[in-house]
Amino acid sequence: MTNDFQLALWKRLTEAPGAPGFEGPVRDIMREYISDCTDEIVCDNLGSIFGVARGDENGPRVMVAGHMDEVGFMATRISEKGFLSFQTLGGWWGQVLLAQRVHVITPNGTVEGIIGSIPPHVLGEDLRNRPMDVRNMFIDIGVESREEAERLGVRPGQPIVPVCPFTPMANPKRLLAKAWDNRYGCSLAIELLRELKQSPGHPNVVYAGATVQEEVGTRGAKTSAHLIQPDVFFAVDASPAGDIPGSREEGGKLGGGVLMRLYDPTFILMPGLSDLLIETCEQENIPYQIYIAKGGTDAASVQLYGAGVPTAVIGIPSRYIHSHASMIDRDDYEAAKRLLIAVVKKLDRTVLDAIRFR
Structure with a gap:
């Protein structure tokens, strides 16, 4: 069941204004929630914001990012x-x-x-x-x-x-709001930091938060990668659902689970990282959907930082993105949350090396 913490977080995040380049109100909310999870917050010079959860200092630097901006x-x-x-x-x-x-x-x-x-x-x-x-x-x-x-x-x-108020639908698992692309990812980054505070001891250093200006060229992803210098990156983003009348059903369906993005025009999922994500889903009984996308995410930019960064997109389907109102399913959100937390908790140096060279 959705808890009061999530409902309040989703309402505040989705109703906040955050056009590309003007993400301040969303960043203020992110900072408030991140501050409850960690004393260490870092920002790039464009306004992207991340909380730091330190586990094993000798482990990989794991970057997890939604993006704060919405189409506007x-x-x-x-x-x-x-x-x-x-x-x-x-x-x-x-x-x-x-x-x-x-x-x-x-x-x-x-x-x-x-x-x-x-x-x-x-x-x-x-x-x-x-x-x-x-x-x-x-x-x-x-x-x-x-x-x-x-x-x-x-x-x-x-x-x-x-303008679109946050609205649970007749089926309360279905949630209508503006800007699920990508306040979904902002919320998931906060929930990851919250989990790591409650259950410390992860084998890495996690930077979780959100970038700016994704919708106009993944600009904050570029600057954030220079700030964090990640060893591995997870973009958490919403993608168009394909389960509506007249659709060829190329996208995911609401309630079908986390989207396993294998390809888009800017990104190809590395085999080792694909194996890790799918194996984790199957071990943890997390529902997932194979997804081939037509549009890109922050993954496009972060994977090209430095000598290259193993990168994946942990996504969910959302109906009607890039419009005034969009809809997600709570079960998909929970599936993505479970996958992200499980993968972060097992991602040590040995796992990272297997991803890189498989």
Whole structure:
């Protein structure tokens, strides 16, 4: 059963605004929870944050990272009538944007808005039958002028995020929220540190936390790898589910277990690490799903640090990622949590050498 700790953590993480480059509110939550697990916190100069759990100082340096940022927007211009032009931050499909609520994050507080465009009633038939181009969309914050928008604190350059409250569904295992990509990974990193505090003695040094700016080019992963200099890396990230009507079911299904990502265009899972993960799942009776992905994660950058870092993605499926609302299954989260904790607790120098050279 989900406990009160998890529910509070998930609600706070998913509802916090954290567009790429503007992850401060999420980082504040991460720092609060990490501080309860360890006195040692490290950050890179872009804002990625990690707690350190020291087991065997002679063991491998294990880096575990979610990413704090979510797909969002940046205000670029305010029209004379107070409408906002915007730039997407991260990968958006234009058809999921229209008539959706957003929050403009200003120094004076949150300003409500809605994404609009020219209504179809006044479009010619050729344009009406085509998807609306994102460049023709705007954000309406309900004001009458640029001056009124500015009095609210709205300026070009400010972040804008989707609105979706954290909501357990009719089946309480299914959880709806914005930004499961990738507040899932942020939560899992915190739970790993919590477990290692309660059960010390792991055969390594663990750096667990979250990076910044993954959605715009895995930028924080690059700087964090230079900071930590890991021997092995686990990206914890959500991936699109393939269990909805009309899908070819190439992704995982909700409730089917942890995603075992073997390949994406930026990453191939090393055989030795694949064997370790699958053997652990089978030994611990952890359900898993084989997954071939079309998009990348922070794994793309960290695996190329220095002479190379053995890297894996411990993921879960999430419906409707890169939109305003996404859904995960609690059982998948728990499967990923069990796998991550089990692998970290067995990853000593001997295991690492077997991964490298198998």
